[in-house]
Amino acid sequence: MKKNEIYDFEVIDNGMNFEGIAKKDDMVVFIPGAIITEKVRGKIIKVNKNYAIAKVDEILKKASFRETPFCEVFKTCGGCDAQNITYDMQLILKRNMVKSVLDKLNVEYEILENTIGMGLPLYYRNKVQYPIREENGVSKIGFYKKRSHSIVSNECCYIQNRVIDMLAKDIFSSFIKHGFKGYNEATNDGDIRHILIRRGLHTKEIMVVIVVNKEELFEDLKILDIAKEFARKNENIKSFVLNLNTSNTNEILGSKTKVIFGSEYITDVIGNYRYFISAKSFFQVNTLQAEVLYQTLKEKLCLTGKEILFDLYSGVGSIGIFLSDKVKEVYGIEIEPDAVHMANLNIKENNVENAEYIAGSVEEKIVEFKNRNIKPDVIVVDPPRKGLDEKSIEYILDFGPKEIGYVSCNPATLARDLKLLSSNYNIKSVTPVDMFPHTSNVECVTVLQLKENM
Ligand SMILES: C[S@@+](CC[C@H](N)C(=O)[O-])C[C@H]1O[C@@H](n2cnc3c(N)ncnc32)[C@H](O)[C@@H]1O
Structure with missing residues (x-):
């Protein structure tokens, strides 16, 4: 198989990024944009030792569930x-994706549920984060183009909440009108790197975060005027924050933050609980599905009210607080101090008297609970995409809780960690929950039970 050759492919599966997968001459060929059951004609654009990549030239047999994309920048935007x-088929493919990574590592489980989807899978994101870049002397707002850092501008993003999508663009225009410039990645120059806006779905409260490239902008009176003007026009803007990021990395937020108008947080509601959220704390971006996710976990765990529960990678304490009425005590660990500050406010706000949150990394802090002789009956983990580290897995196995709830946003690291945990645990159920419709991301709630002889 050589570059530029043209072949016909039968698409036998869709991969982790929903790219089509075919086999040809003992090679796996990835074909972005092709869908399982289709026959496509494609040109080889890259050949590696074990796989090749092809670009679709023509669809010879179209899948019945192929859909016309509703967004005008679908082809370019990343x-x-x-x-x-079709949305129904996305849900099936997400379950298939989870099944294939579990099967690949021979992870045994009792039930893999169907993916729980959204009734209206549009405008669901409660957080927009637009990069602002200067390209050829022009400042632009938009998303990054696929596999690049150039900006694709859009009129409307159909997965963002409309209010904050439009607000981000209005704020951008105002900054440009006042002479500020977008960040230039090549020269590390410019003023504004990102506009990030969060909105409470149920409270409608809005937080605007402007990520700036120069510390002196923290004192800029023009920015203060812009903030006040927007807050006057929109009474739901409760917080206007500047964040400084001068690093040359892909991180959106830097470490320094200054509130220039209003409060340091906004609030939103999940189930019966109200949560304080700050600029730097993690909060699920799909509020409606977050409730489905947490409720699924609550129902799948066998909680009797007598358990000691660890909420690891706890963010603002959302899971532990959501489960607090079903257990005796909650102990949480979270690395971001700001989020722990919010978790402690959230305990008070919700009159939760049986929870304690500490700041630090799970791998370093979990031993504190052991030293205090606190023995968990249930451990819930919700790590970032890289999953659990070996040290934390050793601690969890050593604690030996009767149940583990594993919330994961990355099926590959979930499968890897489940394989290790399955030495002592049976995997009772895996439930994919669609937090990110129209993207290939999938979240899973997995419940594990301690084996009888352990
Ligand atoms: C996927 S979020 C989950 C947050 C929370 N459970 C929720 O549902 O909103 C993962 C969280 O883990 C935190 N984190 C990342 N690495 C960590 C570590 N090594 N130890 C403790 N927390 C960590 C992040 O700051 C983030 O808040």
Whole structure:
């Protein structure tokens, strides 16, 4: 198989980024945009030792669940990668994706549920984060183009809440009108790197975060005027924050933050609980599905009210607080101090008297609970995409809780960690929950039970 050769492919599966997968001459060929059951004609654009990549030239047999993408920048924008597939089929493919990574590592489980989808899978994101870049002397707002850092501008993003999508663009225009410039990655120059806006779905409260490239902008009176003007026009803007990021990395937020108008947080509601959220704390971006996720976990765990529960990678304490009425005590660990500050406010706000949150990394802090002789009956983990580290897994196995709830946003690291945990645990159920419709991302709630002889 050589570059530029043209072949016909039978698409036998869709991969982790929803790219089509075919086999040819003992090679796996990835074909972005092709869908399982289709026959496509494609040109080889890259050949590696074990796989090749092809670009679709022509669809010879179209899948019945191929959909016309509703977004005009679908082909170029790096945001959504599944709009060309009907929503029902996206849910099936997400379950298939989880099944194939579990099967690949021979992870045994009792039930893999169907993916729980959204009734209206549009405008669901409660947080927009637009990069602002200067390209050829022009400042632009938009998302990154696929596999690049150049900006694709859009009129409307159909997965963002409309209010904050439009607000981000209005704020951008105002900054440009006042003479500020977008960040230039090549020269590390410019003023504004990102506009990030969060909105409480149920409270409608809005937080605006402007990520700036120069510390002196923290004192800029023009920015203060812009903030006040927007807050006058929109009474739901409760917080206007500047964040400084001068690093040359892909991180959006830097470490320094200054509130220039209003409060340091906004609030939103999940189930019966109200949560304080700050600029730097993690909060699920799909509020409606977060409730489905947490409720699924609550129902799948066998909680009797007598358990000691660890909420690891706890963010603002959302899971532990959500489960607090079903257990005796909650102990949480979270690395971001700001989020722990919010978790402690959240305990008070919700009159939760049986929870304690500490700041630090799970791998370093979990031993504190052991030293205090606190023995968990249930451990819930919700790590970032890289999953659990070996040290934390050793601690968890050593604690030996009767149940583990594993919330994961990355099926590959979930499968790897489940394989290790399954030495002592049976995997009772895996439930994919669609937190990110029209993208290939999938979240899973997995419940594990201690084996009888352990
Ligand atoms: C996927 S979020 C989950 C947050 C929370 N459970 C929720 O549902 O909103 C993962 C969280 O883990 C935190 N984190 C990342 N690495 C960590 C570590 N090594 N130890 C403790 N927390 C960590 C992040 O700051 C983030 O808040």
